[in-house]
Amino acid sequence: MQVYDSEAELIDALKQGEKHACADLVRRFSPQIYRVALRLMNDPSEAEDVLQETFISACSHAEEFEGRSSLGTWLYRIANNAGLMRLRKKRVPTVSIDEPLELNDDYVPRQLADWSLDPDHAVLTDELRQVMDEGVAQLSDPLRVVFIMRDLQGLSTAETAAHLGISESAVKVRLHRARLQLRDHLAQYLAGTAPGEQATE
The missing domain is CATH 1.10.1740.10 (RNA polymerase sigma factor, region 2, helix turn helix motif)
Incomplete structure (x- = not known):
């Protein structure tokens, strides 16, 4: 070839x-x-x-x-x-998250890390990458699609909104919720607790 x-x-x-x-x-x-x-x-x-x-x-x-x-x-x-x-x-049924709640730019906490997995910018061990992939797989379709387009592929908010036919505000809300869920997923892993299990005292 x-x-x-x-x-x-x-x-x-x-x-x-x-x-x-x-x-x-x-x-x-x-x-x-x-x-x-x-x-x-x-x-x-x-x-x-x-x-x-x-x-x-x-x-x-x-x-x-x-x-x-x-x-x-x-x-x-x-x-x-x-x-x-x-x-x-x-046609998977989803709840609407286009409602006008907390949609200003200050809604997304400034302390949230950039979850981008662009191989040129992120250095993750194979184990951490697997944990992240598991977390992404557990997201609902609406959250997973927005997270992939924004943080994995680097599309802008406007581009993502245009692709999905939703408002830019909805993109921001979905991305924020996806990041929060993934942060919790990773936090459990880093704390030595398998995702989905309760930590014991």
């Missing part, structure tokens, strides 16, 4: 329809995209479907890549869209 030396060469080859380019794209990005899809869908079978749809779409529409972001970011967005379409079809 032909391997392209740079991302730019790979992009050019994809746009020209070279048969080996798509295989190289899959080889390079499958692990990252699968992790994103699995976090989003919380189901290995659904994640595999999202992964397949992502690369089919990317290889079929390579000419639409304009280079304003990295190739990885473009693939993340395609995976996001594919996953969100599947979640919408599931």
Whole structure:
């Protein structure tokens, strides 16, 4: 299989329809995209479907890549869209959190840490990463999707709101609630208590 030396060469080859380019794209990005899809869908079978749809779409529409972001970011967005379409079809009932309560910017405590797991900015042990993944999997669909888009993929509040068709205020509330739940999950782990168990005195 032909391997392209740079991302730019790979992009050019994809746009020209070279048969080996798509295989190289899959080889390079499958692990990252699968992790994103699995976090989003919380189901290995659904994640595999999202992964397949992502690369089919990317290889079929390579000419639409304009280079304003990295190739990885473009693939993340395609995976996001594919996953969100599947979640919408599931029509999982959720409680409304669009209600106008505590929506000003001061609502989110300043002491909350940035939960971003961008590999370029976060240094986590494998064990901590597993604990975080477990915590993300336990979030409800509305909270998990917002957390992934904002903190894992780095989309802005406005971009996340536009993708999901909700208000920016709702994005802030969902993100805050997701972070609080994950903070509690990690706190139990760091205190030596398995998540979901009560600490004994």
